[in-house]
Amino acid sequence: MNAVQPLVEMRNISKAFSGNRVLENVDFEVLPGEIHALMGENGAGKSTLIKILTGIYERDAGTVHVKGKEVHFSNPKEAEKAGIAVIHQELNIIPQLTVSENMFLGKELTNGFGVLKTKEMKEKTTEYMNRLGISIDPDAEAGKLSVGQQQMIEIARAVAANTEVLIMDEPTAALTDREIETLFKVINSLKSQGVGIVYISHRMEEIFEICDRISILRDGQFIGTKKIKETNFDEVVQMMVGRELGERYPDRSVNPSDERLKVEGLTSKGVFENISFSLRKGEILGVAGLMGAGRTEIMEALFGYRPKQQGKVFIDGEEVQIHNPYDAIKAGIGFVTEDRKDEGLVLGLSVRENLSLPNLKIISTNGLISAKKEHEFVQDMINKFRVKTSSQEQAVKSLSGGNQQKIVIGKWLGIRPKILILDEPTRGVDVGAKKEIYQIMNELTEQGVAIIMVSSELPEILGMSDRIMVIHEGKITAIFDRREATQEKIMQAATGGK
Template structure:
């Protein structure tokens, strides 16, 4: 299937998101689509698949001008979109999610369960996925949910698959397997639109790259004809020096110390400390227990035993409310379900953890709230027309900035960041890194969980590696390498 999009325009009210985009896709190619958050990448693909009607421009598919009424019609014609925000039905099983709206039935209208299970197992084997088909989707990790979505797309016999940040929640092994699947799909003539902020992946798997900025196409090039620096320059419209800002701050007293944290079957005998002004990176494979340990510290999940000490005092944290009052903030990896209320405004989301301070007599002080929100929007360069619009209308990267902003607003002593730059473009990533540096300069202690090894190595003062619920090693910044981290993450010494 060949697709040509020419001079595509799309506005939402007065907000012009696409202002003349050109994009073409060849049969059997992997075409990277890059740009800063809010550049219009996802909107352009939503126009292609019929979720949004274009205001202007033409779409030609296999030589014929074609416009879909909705994503289902696009899927029926061989184009599938795997969105960054996963379309998982949490209360349904894995099998039900795979076949929702596409159930196999016999002549009497009864489900062909045996046939559906066989097809699902065959697809999972292709992806080397081992998730029980009767498992409820809400109990699956984000990485497992991502693999379910990929499997669902591959089962539609698609000719074009649009992947929006497909590896954001995957382990290195899962990414490697996904790349194998993409390579085999290419050989079968399937085309892939690959939207990602992970530059290493773009140069490893893609054939061509189109860069967008501010709703326009900047350039399209063959991958061998460009490089990291050129792509970044075209994305942000300027040179971006140093991927990771230098860290020079002096470390202070111990802010957090945990001793022997244990939750049976999840993590065991976890002990570590974090100092004032320190960034402690936490690495490990998906399912190793990294997030679960931090959820217990924040009071989201109960633990069986262990002690938490904050600034030299033993504390008992049984709820997030208690953690916040103690000066602990937690930026969750799942911003859609746990980090934000998508129907609420940007302003309402930003002030949620500090709401009581803006309403000392039960009434919210609108002037103070506006000044606070405007300051955070400016500081984190959140792209928005107004702080009063629903946060669900922002791009994924701008939503992430709002999640970070709301926790900065509490003036934390300790900030736990779980995948802080997932789905965030290279320019915004550096802004987040710079912000982390500024926070540590003020004495804030930071724990950063990340699946991106360059990020762990580039931003951490010390690195904890978790393997099967235990800390398998602690590496000083100067001693750490990707090889050492992966050795410890897989149970080696």
């Protein structure tokens, strides 16, 4: 396999920002017709390496060859001309435009008078979609399509540009199981056409299902490349974190006690109805279901972020009126949202400011913020969560995804919540950071905090929950004890089976 000339060959790549070395002598290559996983903990240097390859950053040292020729791209357009395209986690789709308008954005086909060849662009869009084995109406408004379909527009756009190396960053993060299946078919089809795929993901099961080789970065250094057939989960984890991780999910020794939360008949017309469940002190209640089942919407209503028509909420036996998030926080409910960038963080503010925002009472004296109290509180959270940051003043937007997630969870701990809702708490987070988040969840439940964890990852639901509530089309279809729950039972309930 290595006798084949690589499409991309990066050797001894080094890069530093303000004296802080983020990559040191890193090697990476992509062969024609291979799916090559690039893995590492958040902050390991994966994004920086890809940005160097695509001309966003300039390398300090090392060489980049594309099809045997050394290159120095100064922007992504140059990389694209050389056949390298990136499909980012945040898709570059303009929602108001049609599928074909998005396909040819910036590359519109016109006649000699500058008039758009609309019919031809629609036909070519259909042709590219057919080449991928998918069917999407070229006249459909892109914003009304599912995330999976929007992703297919980006892939088709890459195919239209004769892309030879396609970089996919967390491509399945927001997809349903069916959409993941479609995506894998498309990826394998591109592979058979000789396209080299760089697959960046934290979902280990996917890496072992679809990839041919895997390269690992740790703390900016190249640890090694392995053929997928010749490695296993434990070895990959050890290469990523530099230590034995032990079991993926820490043991839970907590015995849930008195009822902390009781929900009766919660209803939001057309979204979910008659949601009734309870939650005990020290318990983790996992919430499973397919995308669009109403899991997040139920949590938003519980937190006062979404209006409800009916339903009662009791905390520690007393009914509480929750009309908005302020009421929820006052009642002792914290909510870590699914979308950390848009809803969980103020990206332009520092680590200190983000952690302090919901905790002003704790860090204030007589209504004035105490710099000493604030510094101690923020430092305590940074230490507790092992946040990798240069200082309290570092902008949150410059942290890795895993460290951003730790900040989102950490900022709620100051209110000392009775109930903590975690919506997809480890999405886009590496295995090492996941384990740390699971341990923090365990510590919180030992202190009596009751946790509701919404997750699309069934191994996580089974590994961390004491009980599991399954939602299908806005209704509870099952509640399992952890001892009786299996992936098959959960999926059956999630698809509407008994």
